[in-house]
Amino acid sequence: MTGAQPLPGTAPLVLSADHELRPRPEPSPGCTPCAYRFRCLALDDDDTECGAESEPGTDPVRAQTWPFEHLRAHPEHTGFAEIVERPWVMWRGTRA
Numbered sequence: 188m189t190g191a192q193p194l195p196g197t198a199p200l201v202l203s204a205d206h207e208l209r210p211r212p213e214p215s216p217g218c219t220p221c222a223y224r225f226r227c228l229a230l231d232d233d234d235t236e237c238g239a240e241s242e243p244g245t246d247p248v249r250a251q252t253w254p255f256e257h258l259r260a261h262p263e264h265t266g267f268a269e270i271v272e273r274p275w276v277m278w279r280g281t282r283a
């Protein structure tokens with residue numbers, strides 16, 4: 188049996204004969220860690236999106252605290268999007 192399965196949408200992708208697109212392994216020299224943030228999706232009275240965003244951070248659980256802070260200031264803003272910036276790399280060659 189193999190180890191843990193990759194998160195949905197993070198499995199290596201092969202669309203060419205000589206390259207494979209993979210999530211960049213962490214930690215590795217020069218590798219930017221994943222960054223997590225949230226954006227408010229609530230619509231203002233003029234139907235424009237609030238768009239307020241948290242600062243990006245490397246801890247996905249800590250990032251989830253921002254919507255609560257935003258909700259305290261804007262009780263009617265209850266819709267959010269999680270934004271994950273995951274570094275990927277194009278590897279020459281493919282795994283057998």
Ligand SMILES: [Zn+2]
Nearest residue numbers: 227229237264
């Ligand atoms: Zn908002």
